[in-house]
Amino acid sequence: MEQNPFTHTLEYNLDLGKTKPDTVHRHEKYCPFCDVKNLKNVLETRGHMIWLENAFPVLKDCWQTLIIETDDCDGEFSEYDPAYAVEMIRFGLEKWHQVQAMDRFRSVVFYRNHGYMSGGTIHHPHSQIVGLEKYDYHDDVKLYHLQGHPVLQSPGIEVNLSARPIIGFYEVNLILSDDAQLPLFVHYMQIVSHFMIHDFVWHNESYNIFFYTFPDDPKLYVKIVPRFLTNPLYVGYMIPQTANEGHRNRFIERLQKALAAASNQPERK
The missing domain is CATH 3.30.428.10 (HIT-like)
Incomplete structure (x- = not known):
């Protein structure tokens, strides 16, 4: 059966995207992930890790969530304390499987960015879990x-x-x-x-x-x-x-x- 190419693309809301804070490319001083008391739509907190809905859902037909990994804005996964790194990955895998179990998405992606060229806009260490309603990544990966x-x-x-x-x-x-x-x-x-x-x-x-x-x-x-x-x-x-x-x-x-x-x-x- 021939695949519909239009189900293999995601629509990105550039109008909303240009309003996102950017501490990677624009060197903005305010970090929304450090301002914990003003975070909205928090789904779960475990120690310094916070799972919440993305405040800028730029992808159409998706449920975008993210995990703030640590309270250290300049932290880096490769330099985390080994025990904390395991705890953080366990938490991420748990939330990823939890979204998969919702059975409302064709697939669920779990990934993280680091650095200027990685596609992220917030320097503060975080991972993303995104439920895709109309796209199954297994069609292409x-x-x-x-x-x-x-x-x-x-x-x-x-x-x-x-x-x-x-x-x-x-x-x-x-x-x-x-x-x-x-x-x-x-x-x-x-x-x-x-x-x-x-x-x-x-x-x-x-x-x-x-x-x-x-x-x-x-x-x-x-x-x-x-x-x-x-x-x-x-x-x-x-x-x-x-x-x-x-x-x-x-x-x-x-x-x-x-x-x-x-x-x-x-x-x-």
């Missing part, structure tokens, strides 16, 4: 987008570099098949995120983290993507690119060393 060249394998965890990336070049996938290994999995997420902004082959200050589930598949899939100017072949023709073998192997070797160093640290509870 396939399991092969989460498979690739091995980087690390440990019980219940796989890390790889996409052989068929969604947008191109270096997309690192983490796959969790044993929920008991979530603390180590989150630690690997932190290591990869830190690698992207501190040890990457190009100067880079931005990345995204995307979470995926697939029907009849119990695994949790996570894709971490460094962000910079999108290659024009993807913009014009939707053609992703991968790095040449030599460059790819050097990237994998450096990331393996970073992850191996993390693996040699005491187990994180």
Whole structure:
């Protein structure tokens, strides 16, 4: 059955979008996520984490929510205390599954932005959970987008570099098949995120983290993507690119060393 291309796009309200506060690009001093007492439509609070409806629902036919991850406006996921990082990811996964269970959306996306090029407008660390009423991301994102060249394998965890990336070049996938290994999995997420902004082959200050589930598949899939100017072949023709073998192997070797160093640290509870 041929897919309707109009169900594979989201309408963005630019008139509303231009009224959004922007502490990433415009260096505005006021941060709405720090002004906790004036937050509206709060759904749940757990410690310093706050799940609430997005005050600027710019996407049509969507329910937009976000998680304020911490009270530290300059915090960064890769530098969170390991135990707090696990707690935050658990909270996000819980809320993501909760929205999925509402059974009113074709799919629900869970992701986070970091940095100037990541597509976010608020510097304060936060994640987003968006219910999509008319679009199922599984129509376009396939399991092969989460498979690739091995980087690390440990019980219940796989890390790889996409052989068929969604947008191109270096997309690192983490796959969790044993929920008991979530603390180590989150630690690997932190290591990869830190690698992207501190040890990457190009100067880079931005990345995204995307979470995926697939029907009849119990695994949790996570894709971490460094962000910079999108290659024009993807913009014009939707053609992703991968790095040449030599460059790819050097990237994998450096990331393996970073992850191996993390693996040699005491187990994180």
